[in-house]
Amino acid sequence: MKKLDSKKVLFLNLLIVLFVLLASSGLYASLNSQEEAKNTYQELIQQEDTLLNHNGSDNGLECFQCHISIGSNEPQKEVATDQCLACHSQNYEGLATLTQNLEPNPHESPHYEDMDCTMCHQVHQESKLMCAECHTFDWMEDLGPSWLK
Amino acid sequence: MYKIVGRRDFIKTVGIAGVAIAGGSVLAGCSTETSENGNIKWTEETDVLVIGTGFAGLAAAIEAKAAGAKVLVVDKMPTTGGNSAINGGDMAAVGTKLQKEAGVEDSVDLMVADMLKAGLNYNHVDKVKMLAEKSLEAVEWCTGLGVQFTKLNFHGGHSVPRTNTTANATGADIIKAQVAKLKELGVEIKTGVKLVEFIENEAGRVTGIEARDGYKIGDEASGTAVFLKANKAVVLASGGFSNDVKMRTIHEPRLTDELTSTNHQGATGEALREALKLDAMDVHMDWIQLGPWTSPDEKGFGYTPQFCERLVGHGLMIDPKTGKRFVNETGNRKVRADSMLALNRVTIVIGDADAVARQIVPKTLNGGLKSGVIKEYNTLEEIATAYEIPVEPFLAEIKRWNSFVTNGKDEDFDCLIQKGAGPTQKAPFYVARLWPKVHHTMGGLVTNLKSQVTNQDYEPIKGFYAAGEVTGGTHGAVRLGSCAITDCIVFGRIAGQEAAKEQA
Numbered sequence: 001m002k003k004l005d006s007k008k009v010l011f012l013n014l015l016i017v018l019f020v021l022l023a024s025s026g027l028y029a030s031l032n033s034q035e036e037a038k039n040t041y042q043e044l045i046q047q048e049d050t051l052l053n054h055n056g057s058d059n060g061l062e063c064f065q066c067h068i069s070i071g072s073n074e075p076q077k078e079v080a081t082d083q084c085l086a087c088h089s090q091n092y093e094g095l096a097t098l099t100q101n102l103e104p105n106p107h108e109s110p111h112y113e114d115m116d117c118t119m120c121h122q123v124h125q126e127s128k129l130m131c132a133e134c135h136t137f138d139w140m141e142d143l144g145p146s147w148l149k
Numbered sequence: 150m151y152k153i154v155g156r157r158d159f160i161k162t163v164g165i166a167g168v169a170i171a172g173g174s175v176l177a178g179c180s181t182e183t184s185e186n187g188n189i190k191w192t193e194e195t196d197v198l199v200i201g202t203g204f205a206g207l208a209a210a211i212e213a214k215a216a217g218a219k220v221l222v223v224d225k226m227p228t229t230g231g232n233s234a235i236n237g238g239d240m241a242a243v244g245t246k247l248q249k250e251a252g253v254e255d256s257v258d259l260m261v262a263d264m265l266k267a268g269l270n271y272n273h274v275d276k277v278k279m280l281a282e283k284s285l286e287a288v289e290w291c292t293g294l295g296v297q298f299t300k301l302n303f304h305g306g307h308s309v310p311r312t313n314t315t316a317n318a319t320g321a322d323i324i325k326a327q328v329a330k331l332k333e334l335g336v337e338i339k340t341g342v343k344l345v346e347f348i349e350n351e352a353g354r355v356t357g358i359e360a361r362d363g364y365k366i367g368d369e370a371s372g373t374a375v376f377l378k379a380n381k382a383v384v385l386a387s388g389g390f391s392n393d394v395k396m397r398t399i400h401e402p403r404l405t406d407e408l409t410s411t412n413h414q415g416a417t418g419e420a421l422r423e424a425l426k427l428d429a430m431d432v433h434m435d436w437i438q439l440g441p442w443t444s445p446d447e448k449g450f451g452y453t454p455q456f457c458e459r460l461v462g463h464g465l466m467i468d469p470k471t472g473k474r475f476v477n478e479t480g481n482r483k484v485r486a487d488s489m490l491a492l493n494r495v496t497i498v499i500g501d502a503d504a505v506a507r508q509i510v511p512k513t514l515n516g517g518l519k520s521g522v523i524k525e526y527n528t529l530e531e532i533a534t535a536y537e538i539p540v541e542p543f544l545a546e547i548k549r550w551n552s553f554v555t556n557g558k559d560e561d562f563d564c565l566i567q568k569g570a571g572p573t574q575k576a577p578f579y580v581a582r583l584w585p586k587v588h589h590t591m592g593g594l595v596t597n598l599k600s601q602v603t604n605q606d607y608e609p610i611k612g613f614y615a616a617g618e619v620t621g622g623t624h625g626a627v628r629l630g631s632c633a634i635t636d637c638i639v640f641g642r643i644a645g646q647e648a649a650k651e652q653a
Contacts, residue, residue, distance in 0.1 A: 132448065
């Protein structure tokens, strides 16, 4: 690592101060937004199709169980694949065993090894199979109504 | 062109303020390095920054790391591999083990001649020669990573079979081996990181990029701004723009959204256009390849290409309206696609039981039959009925074709009758419908033999390399099938080797 000159050290110090300020205000903001999100959730859950595509929805699933940033614990729009895996099979190989009866196995793509769940699975709208962009497989006909046909 | 000193860096300071307000997490792991004039706060720095995780980008990354450089690889998509991962795994090369085993006589000169013929001599000859000369080395380099090539195939437009196909007939076989190698070498690959623009210093050297980390395809506001510094060089390997309807119709107005593409969703041209803002030179932008072996009955690439392309020279293609053949089935992609567009109707490809047993892998045949894109018929008359073909001319044409096959010479279109081919006569007969799809953009950035991007003054842009489909020139007007992987590996490796030599 290169040596820092005095100007840069001063700059670094300022940056750290700024960082701490931001981090603490961010925490406050996140508490507020969690509360807000909870209220929104209570409203949303009254609506029929909010969680149209998640079987766990009637087990008291809350927004932040999915919409949360791993690490900072702040609400976020995106749902990380690790967050899905925390409840579903723990890892991708585990998922593949759940669908091993399907030929070919959608969780064992010969093309992409590291797919995010949300590339196919959606919770608030119809899910869409990425394989179907190029392929037609038998089992696609048996998919439930939450899948785009 | 006169450059305002520090222009871009100045713009960046505004961006930085926005980042700081957006949240502290963005700055986590942030280097305290600043640019020459102190304005850019780089989020992360490396020696060689590679954009794109297809064959070319990963090859560049492996070579740069092997040469001792620190390497970071980014891709806007959520997965690695892009288009390469859904590619058919066909790699043309001269003098490979598979060619020797099959007793095929081939030469670098013959491959060069084939590529130039297909490319209508628009090709940059020095690059074609380099590609052909290094093709064997490129295949062996892949084999060295653990890739298995198990079948020698023939592609339309080549003089001899020289296409080495991977075990699972997908480019993902190569991508997976490359990703595994980078993991072993300790190179980080970040997905969901999209290039916003390149950053140059006042000397006109590309020193890094602004990008969006956490980018989700289709949502341009997603992610947060990051600034990635490349102390040695940036390698752009972002692929082609077949799926960029707006861009492709500017260059080739026939290619509207009426035509679909075989490409993945991310095959758009924004990274190439950003490179053009660096005064990079482009070439052949309106030469866009249509795949003549795709079916209108399935999306994307599907099963049909590996049915159709394996049958050419064994079976025949028919225009249902006349019942006659209409093109040299083993002609190059442009010859065939253009004839289909000229007919302006769907045509069919036919193989009999023997041809299909010889040429079509069970995965393709069974998959195609199940999904209905490949149909099975017990008689030729059934085919005529199914596709509303006038029976008598059709049966006469089959008879005529069979005589050509027996004599080994097609007197009508000069189709290359393949070794082992027999007459089309044994039931069941298999048929697929054909309609072209946008497949490959031959055009792109002009690069030299070191994979350096050339500017409008014919000089290499400092610190800026490119390889793969984002570059142009190599394939000329028409890319010969199965030469793309070779192009990517050969020039991707060179880009990585050369980028690593740059002074930090």
